[in-house]
Every structure is written in C-alpha cells, then in structure tokens.
Amino acid sequence: xxxxxxxxxxxxxxxxxxxxxxxxxxxxxxxxxxxxxxxxxxxxxxxxxxxxxxxxxxxxxxxxxxxxxxxxxxxxxxxxxxxxxxxxxxxxxxxxxxxxxxxxxxxxxxxxxxxxxxxxxxxxxxxxxxxxxxxxxxxxxxxxxxxxxxxxxxxxxxxxxxxxxxxxxxxxxxxxxxxxxxxxxxxxxxxxxxxxxxxxxxxxxxxxxxx
Amino acid sequence: xxxxxxxxxxxxxxxxxxxxxxxxxxxxxxxxxxxxxxxxxxxxxxxxxxxxxxxxxxxxxxxxxxxxxxxxxxxxxxxxxxxxxxxxxxxxxxxxxxxxxxxxxxxxxxxxxxxxxxxxxxxxxxxxxxxxxxxxxxxxxxxxxxxxxxxxxxxxxxxxxxxxxxxxxxxxxxxxxxxxxxxxxxxxxxxxxxxxxxxxxxxxxxxxxxxxxxxxxxxxxxxxxxxxxxxxxxxxxxxxxxxxxxxxxxxxxxxxxxxxxxxxxxxxxxxxxxxxxxxxxxxxxxxxxxxxxxxxxxxxxxxxxxxxxxxxxxxxxxxxxxxxxxxxxxxxxxxxxxxxxxxxxxxxxxxxxxxxxxxxxxxxxxxxxxxxxxxxxxxxxxxxxxxxxxxxxxxxxxxxxxxxxxxxxxxxxxxxxxxxxxxxxxxxxxxxxxxxxxxxxxxxxxxxxxxxxxxxxxxxxxxxxxxxxxxxxxxxxxxxxxxxxxxxxxxxxxxxxxxxxxxxxxxxxxxxxxxxxxxxxxxxxxxxxxxxxxxxxxxxxxxxxx
Numbered sequence: 010x011x012x013x014x015x016x017x018x019x020x021x022x023x024x025x026x027x028x029x030x031x032x033x034x035x036x037x038x039x040x041x042x043x044x045x046x047x048x049x050x051x052x053x054x055x056x057x058x059x060x061x062x063x064x065x066x067x068x069x070x071x072x073x074x075x076x077x078x079x080x081x082x083x084x085x086x087x088x089x090x091x092x093x094x095x096x097x098x099x100x101x102x103x104x105x106x107x108x109x110x111x112x113x114x115x116x117x118x119x120x121x122x123x124x125x126x127x128x129x130x131x132x133x134x135x136x137x138x139x140x141x142x143x144x145x146x147x148x149x150x151x152x153x154x155x156x157x158x159x160x161x162x163x164x165x166x167x168x169x170x171x172x173x174x175x176x177x178x179x180x181x182x183x184x185x186x187x188x189x190x191x192x193x194x195x196x197x198x199x200x201x202x203x204x205x206x207x208x209x210x211x212x213x214x215x216x217x218x219x220x
Numbered sequence: 221x222x223x224x225x226x227x228x229x230x231x232x233x234x235x236x237x238x239x240x241x242x243x244x245x246x247x248x249x250x251x252x253x254x255x256x257x258x259x260x261x262x263x264x265x266x267x268x269x270x271x272x273x274x275x276x277x278x279x280x281x282x283x284x285x286x287x288x289x290x291x292x293x294x295x296x297x298x299x300x301x302x303x304x305x306x307x308x309x310x311x312x313x314x315x316x317x318x319x320x321x322x323x324x325x326x327x328x329x330x331x332x333x334x335x336x337x338x339x340x341x342x343x344x345x346x347x348x349x350x351x352x353x354x355x356x357x358x359x360x361x362x363x364x365x366x367x368x369x370x371x372x373x374x375x376x377x378x379x380x381x382x383x384x385x386x387x388x389x390x391x392x393x394x395x396x397x398x399x400x401x402x403x404x405x406x407x408x409x410x411x412x413x414x415x416x417x418x419x420x421x422x423x424x425x426x427x428x429x430x431x432x433x434x435x436x437x438x439x440x441x442x443x444x445x446x447x448x449x450x451x452x453x454x455x456x457x458x459x460x461x462x463x464x465x466x467x468x469x470x471x472x473x474x475x476x477x478x479x480x481x482x483x484x485x486x487x488x489x490x491x492x493x494x495x496x497x498x499x500x501x502x503x504x505x506x507x508x509x510x511x512x513x514x515x516x517x518x519x520x521x522x523x524x525x526x527x528x529x530x531x532x533x534x535x536x537x538x539x540x541x542x543x544x545x546x547x548x549x550x551x552x553x554x555x556x557x558x559x560x561x562x563x564x565x566x567x568x569x570x571x572x573x574x575x576x577x578x579x580x581x582x583x584x585x586x587x588x589x590x591x592x593x594x595x596x597x598x599x600x601x602x603x604x605x606x607x608x609x610x611x612x613x614x615x616x617x618x619x620x621x622x623x624x625x626x627x628x629x630x631x632x633x634x635x636x637x638x639x640x641x642x643x644x645x646x647x648x649x650x651x652x653x654x655x656x657x658x659x660x661x662x663x664x665x666x667x668x669x670x671x672x673x674x675x676x677x678x679x680x681x682x683x684x685x686x687x688x689x690x691x692x693x694x695x696x697x698x699x700x701x702x703x704x705x706x707x708x709x710x711x712x713x714x715x716x717x718x719x720x721x722x723x724x725x726x727x728x729x730x731x732x733x734x735x736x737x738x739x740x741x742x743x744x745x746x747x748x749x750x751x752x753x754x755x756x757x758x759x760x761x762x763x764x765x766x
Contacts, residue, residue, distance in 0.1 A: 038351030
C-alpha cells in the first residue's frame with residue numbers, strides 16, 4: 010500500500026474519532042503505517058468534524074490534499090456534501106443515510122437533494138442505513154460501527170485488507186459493554202455494503218485504490 | 221500547555237531561565253495555527269527569544285516522543301529549561317510510535333537552598349551572567365542534534381521545521397522538483413545550528429524557508445548568512461501564508477510563487493456544476509447542556525424587562541452562547557477576564573447594566589481576584605458562575621468544584637467569605653427559580669450598588685449521560701405530542717437543542733438518536749407538548765444530574 014486517503018466527516022458526538030482510530034489500528038496491525046489527524050477542541054459540541062486518515066508508506070503529511078481522498082466516510086449527509094471537494098471524482102463516498110439540520114438554522118434541504126449532489130461530484134456513492142439499523146438495535150450511537158462494517162467490506166472486496174483479521178481487531182477494540190450487539194450492527198454494515206458493490210464497481214475501484 | 225497557557229505561565233517561565241534547573245525541565249507549548257480552538261495564533265517560539273530558552277519542534281507524534289527524551293537529556297546536561305513546541309498537526313495526530321523502555325520516574329527529590337533561587341536583584345544579576353554562559357553551551361549542543369537532517373543535494377534549498385516539513389517533503393517528492401532541491405529539516409529552531417546550516421547551504425543557489433506562522437527561522441537564517449558573508453537569496457513565503465496552518469496544497473502554492481514554477485497536482489475533483497447552499501454548523505451546546513436553559517431564559521428576561529446589558533463573557537463551553545440563537549456575550553478576550561472587564565464596564569457604563577459570565581474552572585483559575593475587587597471597590601455587576609462541576613470544554617478534567625472524596629470548594633461559600641452580600645445558588649434547569657433570583661440580583665446592583673453572584677449549578681450533561689450508560693440506567697428520550705404542537709418553533713429555533721428539529725408543517729420532532737433524556741426542553745414549550753416517551757423515575761435521574 011503506497012497511499013490511501015480516507016476522509017471521515019460528520020457531527021461532533023457521532024463517533025468519528027473512534028471510527029478513525031479503528032481504521033488506523035486495522036492498517037497498523039497489517040504493518041501499514043497510518044496517520045489520523047482530527048479537527049478538535051470543539052468537536053464534541055455538535056460542530057462539523059473532519060478526520061484525515063492517511064495510510065501507506067509514501068505518506069508523510071497528516072493532511073489529505075484537496076481532491077486526493079480516495080474514500081470518504083460520512084456519518085451525515087450535510088457534512089458529506091460540505092467536504093466532498095476533498096474526494097477524487099473517481100473516488101468512493103460511503104454515507105450514512107441521515108440528515109441532521111444544524112439546530113437554530115433554517116434550511117429547506119432534503120436528504121435526496123444532498124445525495125444527488127454528492128453523486129454529481131463523485132463516481133461511486135454508497136448510501137448506508139447506518140443510523141436506522143443502529144436505532145433498530147436500540148444503540149443509536151453505534152451508527153459509526155455500522156459504517157466501519159461497510160468500509161471493512163469494501164476494503165476486503167478490493168483485497169486491501171482481510172475481513173477476518175479486521176473482525177478480530179474490531180472485536181478487540183469494542184468496549185465490553187454492548188459488544189455483542191455492536192458486532193451485530195457491524196455485521197449488518199458489512200452485509201449492506203456487500204449487497205451494494207457490483208463487480209463492475211470493484212474492477213473500477215481497483216484501478217484507483219490498489220496502489 | 222497550549223500556547224496561550226504559556227502567557228499565563230510566562231512570569232515563571234522567564235525566571236526558570238534565570239535560576240536554571242537541576243533536573244530535566246521540558247516545557248511543551250502546543251500552538252494552534254488556524255485557531256481551531258483558540259483566541260489567537262501566536263507563535264510561541266518567540267518565547268524562546270525573550271527568555272533565552274532553546275526551542276525545538278518535532279515533525280510528527282513519533283518524533284515528538286523521541287525528541288522529548290532527547291530534550292530531557294539536553295535540559296539536564298545544560299541545567300537549563302527547554303521548550304518543545306508543537307502545532308495542531310502534531311498535537312492532534314495519531315501515528316505509529318515505537319515504544320521503548322521507560323526510564324525510571326523519580327517523584328521525590330530534595331531541595332538544596334542556593335542564592336540563585338532567590339531572584340532579588342543582587343542574585344538575578346549573577347544569574348543573568350550564568351545564563352549567557354549556559355546559552356553559549358546550548359548553541360554548541362544543537363549543532364550536532366541528529367534530528368536536524370538533510371535530504372537530497374540539489375541547488376535549491378528548502379529549510380523547514382515541524383509539520384511544515386512533512387508537507388514540503390511530500391509535495392517535493394511527488395513533483396518535478398525532486399532532483400533539484402535539497403531539503404533541510406530543522407528540529408532546533410532557536411538557536412539555529414549555525415555551522416550545520418552554513419556547511420549545508422553555502423553551495424546552493426537559493427533558499428526557501430517554509431514554516432508555519434511567523435518567519436522565526438527565516439529571520440535567524442538571514443542573520444546567519446549575513447554574519448558569515450554568504451550571499452544567497454532567501455525567499456520568504458508570501459505574507460498571506462503567515463496566517464493559518466499550512467497544508468500540502470498551501471505549500472505547493474508557496475513553492476510555485478517563490479520559485480516561479482508550476483507544479484502538477486495529482487488529482488482534482490470534478491468541475492463544480494451547480495453548487496449547493498449548505499447551512500453552517502458551528503459547535504453548539506450539547507443536548508442536555510445545563511447552560512442552554514439558562515441562556516434561553518436570560519435572553520427572555522432581558523427582553524421582557526427591557527434591561528440593556530453588557531455581557532462580559534469568558535472562555536469555556538458557555539462561549540458558545542455567543543453564537544445563534546442566543547447571541548449573548550459582548551466580550552470574550554482571555555481565560556478568566558470576564559469579571560475584571562465587568563468591573564470596568566460597571567464603573568464606566570450608566571446606560572447599561574453589567575453581567576459577567578464565568579465557568580467554575582475559569583472562576584477558580586483567575587476569577588477570584590477580580591471578584592474580590594468587585595466587592596472591595598463596589599462594582600455593581602451581576603456575576604453568573606456556571607458551575608457544571610468539571611472542566612468540560614477541554615475534556616472533563618477535574619476542577620476544584622468536582623467532588624473528590626470529601627473535598628469540594630463551594631463557590632457560594634467562597635463568594636460569601638470575601639464579602640459578597642447577595643449570593644444565590646440555582647439549578648439552571650429550573651428557569652423559574654433562575655428568573656426570581658436574577659430579578660433580585662438586578663435590584664441589588666441597582667439599589668444597593670453592590671456585586672451580586674448567582675451560582676448556576678448542574679453537572680455537565682455528557683458526564684451525567686456517560687455515567688448513566690456506564691451503570692446501565694435506561695435513557696428515556698422525550699417526544700413531541702403532535703396534537704399539541706402548533707409549530708411555533710420556540711424549541712428548535714430559540715431553545716435550539718440539537719436533538720429537536722422542524723419536521724412537517726414546521727412541527728417539532730425529537731431525534732431519539734440525539735436526545736439524552738434530560739427533559740430541559742419541557743419548559744421551553746408554551747403548549748406543554750414535550751413529554752418523555754414513557755414515565756421517568758426522577759429520583760434515579762437526580763442521582764446522575766446533580
């Protein structure tokens with residue numbers, strides 16, 4: 010792995026940092042260096058949060074250059090749209106199907122409008138039902154775990170990392186409380202992502218991601 | 221500490237260079253280019269210059285660890301303090317670190333009295349002379365620092381410290397400049413390793429210095445070249461790159477502008493067709509924050525009573541009340557400055573009353589001397605101390621108001637003991653009680669011309685919520701009775717909890733994913749439309765929320 014850039018976006022409190030840390034740990038355990046740079050400080054207070062995850066031996070700077078992220082994982086639609094310019098146009102956006110309007114701000118945006126916008130900017134867009142599923146399991150804060158499932162499946166299908174090893178690492182990192190239920194949410198994320206990935210997608214993505 | 225923390229500690233910092241140290245003393249100053257969470261982006265490397273304390277910069281987390289170890293050695297060998305200066309992208313980056321053996325930590329020591337520790341003028345003069353002797357040794361020490369490195373042997377030199385070097389390295393190695401440049405990575409930025417630089421720069425055609433914020437390395441480098449009679453052009457980064465942190469994109473721009481070249485960019489996003497207007501998302505009070513109902517009610521009282529007020533704010537979570545929809549606090553300038561500024565406002569303003577807002581940890585940090593001034597000099601202002609019993613904004617470090625065994629400093633008793641005659645303690649969720657006490661405080665400042673203190677106390681919601689999760693206590697979200705809701709928007713526009721949003725017909729909805737079941741929104745609804753999804757055991761809740 011020479012270089013893989015993953016941008017993680019969402020709203021403070023949705024667990025982007027934990028998600029990013031897990032991605033980093035998975036690659037480190039595969040002996041591939043990873044840097045995780047967060048925007049911080051006020052990130053717990055419902056503000057916009059961006060985390061830069063940079064993986065690979067040719068990476069030295071912790072920040073992803075504009076237009077050079079290969080993958081974006083977003084826990085929220087407005088925040089996905091806000092930072093879409095970081096993503097290569099032939100890249101992948103994996104987005105939680107959830108829109109959270111900023112409190113106290115008037116907006117007429119509809120989720121579909123944002124999805125269309127993202128699709129107009131990026132070739133591969135996968136909308137996952139992370140929040141919906143997490144809520145069904147009565148674990149609303151675990152949408153991030155679902156998204157990790159989605160990413161792991163993608164990286165496994167692209168043969169960048171193995172799903173089996175990732176499963177072990179993730180189980181290890183999940184807090185013991187609610188571990189079983191979180192693993193179910195994670196498995197659901199993998200399953201949905203798998204159902205969305207066509208073989209054309211895979212061969213297309215291999216061109217940009219398997220370097 | 222962060223950069224502005226060193227301002228507060230600067231008195232002691234200056235003296236530490238005079239007394240010298242008997243064991244390793246490494247001061248970590250974490251600067252914040254781009255002001256991600258600060259009031260300024262001061263370049264703390266300048267503290268080195270005014271204090272004669274050497275300054276070092278690591279490039280990444282791994283190097284921060286290695287350099288820290290080295291600096292302890294440098295500090296103990298030279299008997300002198302050192303500054304390890306990091307910026308956002310070192311402090312807030314996770315990266316691989318190889319764990320070595322821990323040195324044995326000594327927590328007990330001895331103190332041998334010596335005149336140098338007593339900074340009366342006669343001793344300080346001696347110290348000053350010794351300090352300069354130590355300084356000359358330090359200048360030699362940095363010449364051989366293995367963290368200063370040279371890459372490549374082209375004729376264009378790029379000199380760069382810290383994360384700026386990471387950006388430079390990656391930009392150059394992916395560009396057509398790769399064979400033309402010589403990269404000089406600097407870890408010792410004050411003093412500069414003069415001989416090292418002279419020997420590595422004397423045969424280049426030009427030098428570009430790329431560093432974040434101020435041109436500290438550049439200024440010194442120009443001086444070194446001048447003194448050594450080396451005439452090589454030094455190219456500064458354009459003025460607009462002094463502001464904000466550097467990135468690969470900005471470093472590429474600097475190189476293009478200074479060297480007059482066009483560098484290829486690997487990939488760009490598809491051309492933008494039809495942008496979309498996105499609402500900004502500034503940070504807000506968390507769901508359940510005790511400050512939300514307080515500011516909601518304070519704004520209402522001031523409007524209803526037609527009270528014109530200057531609100532002197534401070535640094536903490538409550539700074540967020542400056543933003544929509546509360547728009548409260550007219551000044552926020554420094555940690556602990558609110559009450560002092562409030563004293564000034566209340567002295568000179570006749571057409572408006574003065575309210576100072578300060579959090580518990582900020583109050584303990586620097587609010588107490590100003591409170592004593594308020595009492596002694598009779599400054600008629602209302603001071604609201606927002607006591608959430610922890611230092612919430614920076615990550616829930618304890619404050620003296622955090623109960624620890626039997627220790628807990630009660631702000632109201634402290635205020636009474638320095639002579640404040642009107643002190644009230646309220647629960648910010650109980651807005652009736654707050655209103656009653658605020659109106660009384662208003663009377664006190666107007667009629668008695670004295671300071672009044674209101675302590676608004678309730679635990680930080682995040683802590684209460686985490687403890688409930690930890691103990692497996694069920695969190696019952698609230699919901700809006702759609703038959704009662706008329707869509708007035710008070711709850712989502714003015715109370716503005718992140719869990720409440722406008723749905724169909726402008727009616728309010730509560731997102732169960734974000735609601736933490738605090739129930740503070742109930743009082744914001746004039747139509748009593750907000751209720752818990754199922755009955756809540758108030759007694760259990762109380763255990764967590766107070």
